[in-house]
Amino acid sequence: MFELKDELLLKLKNKTARLGVVGLGYVGLPLAVEKAKVGYEVIGFDVQDKKVQMVNEGRNYIGDIVDEDLKMLVKTGKLKATTDFSFVKDVDTVCIAVPTPLDLYKQPDLSYVVESTKSVAKYLHRGMLVVLESTTYPGTTEEVLKPILEESGLKCGVDFFLAFSPERIDPGNKQFNTKNTPKVVGGCTKDCTEVAGMLYRSVLEGDILEVSSPAVAEMEKILENTFRNVNIALANEMAILCKRMNIDIWEVIDAAKTKPYGFMPFYPGPGLGGHCIPLDPFYLEWKAKEFDYHTKLIEASGIINDYMPEFVLENVMKLLNGQKKALNGAKVLLMGAAYKKDIDDMRESPTLKVIEQLEKNGADIIINDPFIPAFTHNGKEYVTVNWEDEIKSADIVIITTDHSSYDYERIVAEATLLYDTRNATKHVVNNREKINKL
Secondary structure (H helix, E strand, C coil): CHHHHHHHHHHHHCCCCEEEEECCCCCHHHHHHHHHHCCCEEEEECCCHHHHHHHHCCCCCCCCCCHHHHHHHHHCCCEEEECCHHHHHHCCEEEECCCCCECCCCCECCHHHHHHHHHHHHHCCCCCEEEECCCCCCCHHHHHHHHHHHCCCCCECCCEEEEECCCCCCCCCCCCCCCCCCEEEEECCHHHHHHHHHHHHCCCCCCEEEECCHHHHHHHHHHHHHHHHHHHHHHHHHHHHHHHHCCCHHHHHHHHCCCCCCCCCCCCCCCCCCCCCCCHHHHHHHHHHHHCCCCHHHHHHHHHHHHHHHHHHHHHHHHHHHCCCCCCCCEEEEECCCCCCCCCCCCCCHHHHHHHHHHHCCCEEEEECCCCCEEEECCEEEEECCHHHHHHHCCEEEECCCCCCCCHHHHHHHCCCEEECCCCCCCCCCCHHHEEEC
16 A cells, blocks of 8 residues: 555656546536646546537536636646546546535435446546545545445555535635645545645645545535525524614624624625525534434524525515505516626525515516526426616615626615625715615
């Protein structure tokens, strides 16, 4: 094993190792691009023919990737994609970055991880490194991946290396990206951790923190997002109470965050979005039951956050009632479909839940999002309208995503009735009496 480790460490040091990435989505493709940019030959795998074709044609579909970078890497042969899993036999490392959704009962669905690992196991060879990056519950790497890989006849820590290193992608973040965000790595053995750590040090600029086990790295990722989930729930609950007390929650938060210690601002909204924060706490909640523990705080925060689209509905109905109008039959213009501003990512977007609540009560929904021309939800297609043409005829305008490109002064001026769930109109100077906030 010592010789296998040294051989792989040398390949990583001089960039002669061939690297594989399974899953070419928001995590996998940026990771593959960064690896190729430092000189590695990288092969990306995805089950979707369209993604593979686009990568091989140098056509980008991820907002955080520079288009010209992808084109150049493909043109020079540093990056290519495939739908054939046999590529694994030709690479020295494989990072698995596939979805880990929840099922209908909000329990972890590891089917993508399991199937990917089984496919890797067919072509696993001595001296190879496998790293799981998909967010999951503590124990997945050692309890699920390791046994599957060892069915190949190779032994973890002796014949191959296995580690977990959680992704920390924040779509649209202008300061931190794949390249400069610190990375946490935990291997099944010290050698596994050392090799995985070397892989990321050879690619990334951020610090690489090596922890004692995959379980620590898995739990660390869950803690990150549960921390945000719980604190957002607190902000949401405060917003609900402030609304009843006729207090501006946004002014309260602005005042509180002037304290230089002991307070970190979190903000309310129409619900949680993105792949991580709405889902990750449920992984831990599910796993905790195995240890006869009920995660009370996590469950309570989930209840609060899940209620926010309904809270939006209640406030919209009250605002329309104040105009002697009913929601049933009302023309409602939603500004923003993405789960956060200035991106095209709709995963778990709270706008979808808001749409469900409004349409269930008879509203006629139209939507604008400068980053999303069209999308389908529950079998129905929604096409972005020109808000400038529709705003004056809408019975109410709801700001669901605070995109920077929106002209909020004009939106406030031209809307008959406005409901701002993001405090996007904070800096609007004129017509402030027209603004109704979460």
